[in-house]
Amino acid sequence: MKFKQRLKKLLAVSIPVLLVVGGATAWFVNRTPASPFDGQAAPRSADLVQRGEYVARASDCVACHSLPGHPAYAGGLEMPTPMGSIFATNITPDKETGIGAYSLADFDRAVRMGVARDGHRLYPAMPYPSYARLDDADVQALYAYFMEKVRPVRLASKESDIPWPLNMRWPLALWNVGFMPGEPYRADPSKDAMWNRGAYLVQAAGHCGACHTPRGIAMNEKGLDQRSGSFLSGAVINGWYAPSLRGDFNLGLARWSEEDIHRFLKTGRNQHGVVFGSMAEAFNNSTQFLTDTDLKAMAHYLKSLPGDPDRDGTPWKYETGPITSTSLGKGATSGARLYAAKCSFCHGVDGRGKAPWIPPLAGTASSLATESASSINVTLNSSQRVVANGVPDAYRMPAFREQLSDAQIADLLTFVRTSWGNKGGDITARDVEKIRKNTKASETGIVILPH
Template structure:
């Protein structure tokens, strides 16, 4: 039997809670996989300190949150403290959820207690090595770093901007993945008051997108409409979702109302430019580049990586890097290609993958993996070529970069370099 004060919630409140659970993407982390019951926990989450398993947040009274009062629920979500007083690891983004307002926490509570099916399932226990298994020390971590307060409207901004800021900073917890971490694994910023906020990070061996106004690796060349459409479909003229963002779009953002997607886009477009070593300066106009090969393109086969690109990549991504939208993304001016940290594009080439499947987006095409076909040097050369052609300028990829990612993420041995 679930907590008594969840028994008579208004159906409209429950429905709002269901929507907010989509905004918060609770399902992606608290569901062990597609063949497992939703919200029953057990998903292994990689951290620098070891694997953390997500908890059961169904209203089961024995293994879930069925005995949580509203106060217990609110404290767990916004302060990271379970009903029994145990401190939660900040893999649970409670530092961001601290910004969520009371009415929305109440709606979430009503949804989980009355609408979610109770599942009796005990996920694996998280067992981190000493000293990280001493959860009580998180009391001091929280005091130092979990400093968010409930969101306060900025009167110098309009309603749309404030709605976008509230969603991004709070339930959307975008900073949990897109903001760099400090030495104590804390997010370096929780709002636009810092230039570090949403400037990109590395999470579980993926480099997350720079969401600032950077003109190369960020959103400087994206329109508000393109950002909104990308969150709905996972596709845009400047990139396709990859890595963990695929599940975020499939389980969360594709279900957001258009006005909320537009608000998020308006807020993100307000973030200032952050400098990087990457740049994009096309030598011809967009329309022209769709029709002709650029002078610096693959016709210069003496450039390292150019021949490999011609033989393995150009069929889908085109000789001039313009792709074939929406089936195959362009590489010229692609924000992911121009990220300073190349870990994501290295993983894409090694492992392959495909974009998200959404109700309003195109059917995603699968990219093959080349871990067994290409050596570390060959992958480094072709990626360096892509990152420095058709107006792209980004730091080179080294064989060592590829080797490190291959060891971490692929169960393969690098083949010999083709001569």
């Protein structure tokens, strides 16, 4: 009897509590977040549209929401995740399949809060945790550009292939509470205007952290601004290693001047390297179109971020390589022979390349990082062609996936990553096999909008 009485008392207390908590949770996850533009008409002046086009460039919207050879912003790009693939949506102003029926407030909720017009939550592959820092004026301008200048395309967006129950969207409302910034970017009064402009572009429109910041167990960026030492400290994403953008000597920008960074963002190359992988897309579609003032501001901000010697390790020093005119005899390793035959003509027997056209392999982040994704991926598949001012580059890394076996690529890259002072370490045939199975040779088509 005592047990039944206790059970009744427990149920009498717990059931109302569960109902209240459950109801509050349901209200929270299903509510429509407020926008500062609720009830407002959207201005669409020519100047605002032009500004919006620039913000779209800075935000690199076209890279994710377009496919080579297809209309800009019509969606379709496949984005692999650990749970399955999602597909970028149509964001042209088509009223049926795009965002043509969105009000300015609807658009704001999607861009800065990750909530679509019909109330469903967007996956954070859409970098709304970064776009949340956009100011109101840039959101207005972006909306004006998409509604007035982008051509509407009737094309239904593809559904994700993430299985149930992982495809449920309501938990993202709780995810946002833990991992979203609470407000748009606010200038730091202790810093100058150049630093603040650079911080705004890097953190908000540029969403650099989406690739260059490591992720936590909930797939959240571990830091959203300079207050976190993890912010922009390097990460692997979509088969590429995005290196540190902090003041790390080996894996970051300590050896780069502000002018080096500016030149890299403006021309796609400098004495330290050439854009490749995901950064080639960002350069082709975004950074080269920004003003020198903005690019220099970004460089100024990035150079202010300190490195972490404990994470970065002993500073790299160049060491004379093992390839000489007499070193490829009977005792030469397979990797040395392959490098001499396949790579040395462009990258040099000394691994120093031919700047600024052909990047060095000695002392680069991809050769020093323990993460080997970029080294393997670019060797297997090449990279998107670099297009500067509408002109494709003449020096392109070839794809070796049809020429070399997994074991040969492993030997070649082990040689590169352990020569000239590089300390990235050995690569196994199994490492190459994994990336070969999950990638394909780079597409030659590039989505470039008219300047």
